Amino acid sequence: MEAFNLFVSNHIIEIYVLLLAIFLGFELISRVPTVLHTPLMSGTNAISGVVTLGGVILVRSADSADYLALGLGSLSIVLGMINVVGGYAVTDRMLKMFKKEKK
Amino acid sequence: MTGIVSILYMVAVFCFAIGIRMLRQPKSAKQGNLISLAGMLIGIVGALIQPLGEVDNNYIWIAAAMLLGTMIGWPLAQKVKMTAMPQLVAMFNGLGGASATTLGIVELMKVSAETPGGSIAVSILALIIGGISFTGSVLAYLKLEGTLRKQWVVPMHNFWNLLILVGMVVIGAIMVVQGSVNIPLLLGLVVLALFYGVFFVFPIGGADMPVVISLLNSLTGLSAAAAGAIYDNKTMLIGGILVGASGTILTLLMCQAMNRSLWNVILAGKFKAGSGAGGGTDQVMKEITKPDAAILLQYSKNVIVIPGYGLAVSQAQKTVKELDDLLNSMDVEVKYAIHPVAGRMPGHMNVLLAEADVPYEKLLDLDDANAALKDTDVVLIIGANDVVNPSANDDPSSPIYGMPILNATDAKHIIVMKRGRGTGYSGIENPLFFHDKTQLYFGDAKASLQEITEELKENA
Structure with missing residues (x-):
């Protein structure tokens, strides 16, 4: 207690x-209109790439001779960055296709 | 410096929230995504300059890792075909989870006598949730690619499910209580988490994959939030929770669209290949010839197109638009009926049709479409199956009984474009194909649409 x-x-x-x-x-x-379900899922998925920040803090705090921590920490940054860059780029590509309605 | 970093982190959080808010409307969505991206960049800058005391910084490692991640992620996102989008999102999502797992592993390896129990607990959470999300997403990717079409359920699946969960909780509790971590326990935890992801997604059928991806997406968010708790980083914590919470709502919305509970989807076993009535009957499918199909379309007042995954697979979205324009010039009104779970991801069809410049107002949602179908001459079903399966309305033995469908049989004529005579992705027999009003046009969707378009051009 x-x-x-x-x-x-x-x-x-x-x-x-x-x-x-x-x-x-x-x-x-x-x-949310159904039209935007997929981009929304993909857009929020990109946000979960914030985990990259943790990787950055981890690698910065690691001892420069501790190759195991440096290696694994960098791996987490690589994975997180793929999620960030890929996630935002793919969402942007999807959304570019929603053009203004024709008159 | 600490003050500046705190403000950067705060701005990042607001960018995420505003970005998600703007993604809710077609007009502001694109900008919303960019604002959310800005938030991410600001957050990364914060993490790069945040004062951490006497540390080695290792900026070279960080720069190299970021560059490598960007070099992999960017081309993947640019090259992917619109139809393979759901798989790619699943894959990105899994990598985010793997990233959180890696962080959890490193933090647990660093545990010493001074590490507070709370820190150990959140590291364990990040490791477990991220691991489940990683292998679950990889499996979802394989299922969507079609590489993996099997779904097995081991006897007493739910029992084993529970046992693995309990196992992870026990190992976690031992680590927290002892205040120390040894390698066998850590490895055991990683293996169980990774295995659980596989075990969790394996029995779930392809038709339910959209729900699974959305659920895994919210799990990855939670793993990021747990990782945020390790470093006491509010941007990670709130960003992750936002994804977790919004992902949960999106998942429930999707389940609602299928009239099933989330438990029903997860606990699975419901979608089993070949179950449901209609299989093995002596009913025949009627075929329609190219000229007949063209004439039927040409002399109708209005046509409703029901697209499904078949349209996506054969990249037929531009061809269907061409047919649409041609029919329009012949004074035939063409609209599209979009089922909430048509394709492999919610909104999948909307994205494809938007790519082909089909204006929004031509797309009808479930309720509007069903109202319109009663007054429709021809309904053209392109590679859709479960979403038009009348068993959902009238056959309690069918695995999809109770799911709201597009009532194609309300229209006067039905043309179904289908690759072959099989039951398709979910393996459920569809009596619509044997219906009196139904005529089938076999072949690849794009090729079939092209043939009919050519025929119509000659008639014109």
């Missing part, structure tokens, strides 16, 4: 942020 109380009071901001973010995510997606 003590540990739980300590955890909650130390992380109360994070808990608020988490709950509000969940709420925001739900709200943002309600009422």
Whole structure:
């Protein structure tokens, strides 16, 4: 119980942020036309590439002689970057095709 | 510097939220995607300059890794055909998951006596969720490519499912409680997570893949959020949660479109090849010849096209537009009925038809289309199957019973373009093909459409 109380009071901001973010995510997606389901899925998929930031912080903090951490950290950056670059580019290509309606 | 970095991270989060918001409308979608991209770049800059104390930085490694990732991701995105889009999104999604898993592994290897239990727990979460998403996405990719068409269910599938989950929780709990990580436990955790992804997606049929990809997408978001908790990085945390939450809603919307619950899709076993009535009967399929098909279309008042995956496979979207224009010049009104789960991804057909310059207002959604079909002369079904299967309305033994469909039989005539006589991707028998009103035109969708277009040109 003590540990739980300590955890909650130390992380109360994070808990608020988490709950509000969940709420925001739900709200943002309600009422989307089917036309945009695929681009939306692909666009949010690109956002999950934020995991790259973690890779960057990991590699920066790693000891420059610790090749295992450097190697795996760089691998996570490569994978994350493919997700970011590919995800945004593919979404952009899809959306380019939605031209203005013809009069 | 800390202040600047915090603001950069905050701006990045807002860009994500605004970007997703703008992706909701066709007019602003393209800009929304660019704003979200800007947020990502700002976030990366933040991670590059964030003060971390006395560290080695290793910028060379980072630059090389980023360059390599860009060099792989960019050409993949540029070269892919519009029809193979769902697979590619699944693949990108899986790599994001793999990235989170890798981070989790490295962080767990670094665990020491001072590491708080909370940090160990979030590293474990990132590893597990990312791993499931990785192998699950790879499997979804293979299923969509058609490389893998089998789906087996081992006896007591749900029991094993649960057992693996419990196994992962137990290993995780041991690590947190002991406050230490040894290599066998870590390896065990990785193997279980990777295996679970395979096990989870394998029994799910091809027809349900759109739902699975959307679900995996939200899992990858959650794994990114867990990784964000490791580094106490708000951009990762909120960005990941946004993806997780919005992905969950999108998944539920898709299930709604099929009138099934998410559990029903995941717990699977429902879609089994060859099940459902109609198989093995002595009914015959009526074929229609090229001139007959052309004349039927030419002398009708209006035509509704129901596209399916067959249209995508044969890249027939431009050809169908050509036929559409030709019929228009003959005063035949052409519209398109889009089922929410036609193709391999929601909105798949919309994207393809948009590529061929078919204007939005010609695309009817499920309800509008069913209303319009009652007053339609000819319905032209191009490579669609389950979404027009009347068993969904009237055959409780069919695996898709209860799914809302496009009621093609309400129209006066039905022409079905189909590659062969088989049951197609989901393996479910479709009585529509044997219906009184139905006439079949066998062949590749694009070639068939071209033949009919040529014939119409000669008649004109």
